[in-house]
Amino acid sequence: MEKVTFTQMKDGTREEYEFLTAHEIEYTKGTADRLLKALVELDESLSGYQVTRLGHSVQSATRAWRDGADIDWVVSALLHDIGDIYAPYNHDEYAATILKPFVREQCTWVVQTHGDFQMVYYGHHLNGFDQNKRDRHRGHPYFEDNVAFCERWDQASFDPDYDDLPIGFFAPMVHEVFARPAYDPEVIRPGVRVPLVDETVAAERHD
Numbered sequence: 001m002e003k004v005t006f007t008q009m010k011d012g013t014r015e016e017y018e019f020l021t022a023h024e025i026e027y028t029k030g031t032a033d034r035l036l037k038a039l040v041e042l043d044e045s046l047s048g049y050q051v052t053r054l055g056h057s058v059q060s061a062t063r064a065w066r067d068g069a070d071i072d073w074v075v076s077a078l079l080h081d082i083g084d085i086y087a088p089y090n091h092d093e094y095a096a097t098i099l100k101p102f103v104r105e106q107c108t109w110v111v112q113t114h115g116d117f118q119m120v121y122y123g124h125h126l127n128g129f130d131q132n133k134r135d136r137h138r139g140h141p142y143f144e145d146n147v148a149f150c151e152r153w154d155q156a157s158f159d160p161d162y163d164d165l166p167i168g169f170f171a172p173m174v175h176e177v178f179a180r181p182a183y184d185p186e187v188i189r190p191g192v193r194v195p196l197v198d199e200t201v202a203a204e205r206h207d
């Protein structure tokens, strides 16, 4: 079979759906490469800053890596703004949707709501923005993680003179994360908080 024969889903046969499922499984193996390609395309987006969106993403991931953060955090930092191209008004939710099946719940939530937390840095300069938008999340178990994410990695990563690691350095980590079984409970680990900073690991990575 090269193609199914149905023109409406309700007319498909078991053989056809088995054929399509096999195709989809094969296609999902390319997710990491497609995301890395999309990240490079971010280079063309959002001019006006001193670094491109790709530069910002790589710099966020580099800071996470140098903080001793684990792979879930590093990949989440790398991809946290990948929604900028297609979802300018909810880019955080867009990125979180991509990450959700493959990283810890903690990281997904932080990426999903980082837009609200970032506003503390610039909301007061603009009309119609709520600088304290993050307050609606107060009491959430991951609230302080998002404060740290934004302070250490996101808002700090607009520096054209920072010594970024190359995107190729992070590619194997993206591949590893997106090769995980989707929604693996041992990955998602609801409620588990892994610190963003690990001083011991950070010291090793600075050698």
Ligand SMILES: [Fe+2]
Residues within 6 Å of the ligand: 080, 081, 091, 092, 114, 115
């Ligand atoms: Fe963002």
Ligand SMILES: [Fe+2]
Residues within 6 Å of the ligand: 056, 080, 081, 154
């Ligand atoms: Fe960002």
